[in-house]
Amino acid sequence: MAEAQVHRRPASGERPTPGKQRDAFFDNAKYLAIVLVAIGHAWEPFYAGSRTAAALYLFVYAFHMPAFTVISGYFSRSFDMRRDRLQRLVTGVAVPYLVFQIAYALFRWAAGDTPDLSVSLLDPWFLTWFLAALFIWRLTAPLWRIVRRPVPLALAVAALASASPDLGSDLDLQRVLQFLPFFVLGLCLRPEHFALVRRREVRIAAVPVAAGALVFAYWAVPRMNDAWLYHTDSAQNLGAPWWTGMLMQLAMFGCSLVLTACFLAWVPGRRAWCTALGAGTLYGYLLHGFLAKASRWWNWYDAPWVRTPWGAVAVTLIAAAVVTLLCTPPVRRALRCVMEPRMDWAFRPVHRCTAPAGGGGGRG
Template identity: 40%
Template sequence: MTDAVTPIPATARVPFWDNARFAAIVLVVLGHAIQRLTYDSDAAEALYLLVYAFHMPLFALVSGYFSSAAEPTRRRMARVFTDLIAPYVIFETLWTIVQFAVTGRTNLDPAQPSWTLWFLLALALFRVALPYLALLRAPVVWALAISVAAGYLPSIDSTFSVSRFLGLLPFFTLGWWLREHDVVARLGLLASRPVWMRVVAAGILAGAGVLAFVFVDTWQDLRLGTWFFFVDAYVDLDAPHWWAGAVRLAIIALAFVLMAAFLVLIPRRETRWTHLGRSTLYVYLLHTFVLYPFRQSGVLRGLEPMWVWIPVVMLASVAITAALSSRPVRRVFRPLVEPRMPWLFRDRALGAGREPAAARRGP
């Protein structure tokens, strides 16, 4: 999603990354859209598990890829407020109002993010932590150790998204490390991919989906979907054992494999939807308001036949993503998603404006 990152000239954009962002945000919308179908369908549950196994780790990795560990400048520090904290406060307030209007109840607690807003706080923490982490030798190893160790501490929870920040830290750090060491270019990872590689990648994703479906009852018993959230301590996941960290390591490894397979299948060239990948923050923040009435009304429950409705929901997710990425939507909601806040800073220029969306990088 387009988030607080160091700007570069628009001409330097690589279509592959915008294609990847668009495809990834479609997965986010799909994951939220199909959740209600999982109560009635093992196939929907399997698709849900497949999506959640890697889609947020992918966002963390791409965010890290386009982040800098250099000493923070005043402008970069200010953009943590304008790009992440301010939208978080705005949309947390909107969700509080919506929930009160629908249920008559509200729990006004900015420390506990509503629904998808946790990722904004996690990104802010990533940005703050990265320059310190980059000072260490083997920062990816340290991030991995921190992620695994955090699960052993029940005191680390979802307050201010700290548990997810620590859990997803290896993906963000690896993304930065790949860019820092120019791994993508040196290994030619964006070069032409032979057919056999795409076939293998598709087979990995399809195989993961089949395994998710065949053993769906087992995964439900093990609460695998909850493990994918990187929120709860191991003891809260019914795994108060010394080996619980190995489970998180396995989940992280699985996410890396699925991310790699997914990225192999992403087109490298400019497509008709490449430009939509430049505005995914709009989709991320707005799609929940589109889905909320459907999720709350119960219209997504008891649908039959499921072999028809799952594709319908998938197509609808693509349509919602494209619509919320469109120029009219961006024009209307820009004050909320990309607020200008000159009044917040002593130097008003820090909050007076932002680079055009086409000149910013990020998932």
């Protein structure tokens, strides 16, 4: 997930500057969003059997990944092609992508989901799509900072993608382009914009807006194809005319943006017990996928008590607790070698140019 640090991580050999601290608001937002991601995956098996569960599922899916993407864009504002930032992109995004593509492939094969062991680096599986997308988005960040009206332009790209069934599945490009406007919006935001949504009147207004969205989701369950929320397919692949995809892109962007603002309005800005967990959301995001898939493959939801209302509540609490544990410092310490490796050995050393003895060189 997006780094919620006010300042970048020091490059190899660089001493950290004292006084640099993480922003508690963004760490809290990341933690709460990753909990919603895990809960959304836990609710998926209830979708077909309960209209209420389906409505909650649609409601959460309308904003949890857009919120992550907006925050990712916000913390990519300073990204450029400088050496230390490119190294961080490789070690913090590309390497975890490769590691978890392989880990998930091994897991699927061992669990019997696939008959043969195969690893495709161009076909993100389940949760790894976000890492592939983040890698691409950040590489394009310098471009979005120099164009006029970047958000409308990104919306146009997303709309065209939704009407292009021949994009193919490499790197989940359809989803990468359809989520692009949220990332570009994050690039354009400033601290004062987040301060606006955290005002008291906005928090109050967020309550009826969210309630209205829940009512609408309940109404939409039997009438709407939930695949629109995933942004993985073109309109034609969803059985709709091409122009419907363009309109749905605009509608979904507006809906997701409003609900993201409601979500952020209620995120606490002060340090809390969960603030430190915001630094480990990438761990929770990628690791909980193993349990989410295992629960389906090994029929954990077939137990009779799970299908009761109290069972659904218990599953929700278990999902929140598990992803919380996966974000804790002991898990981060154990897996930092693959999630945040230093990898100084993989990069050429920096050769600093020094002025020749005797100096001069200036204009006389």
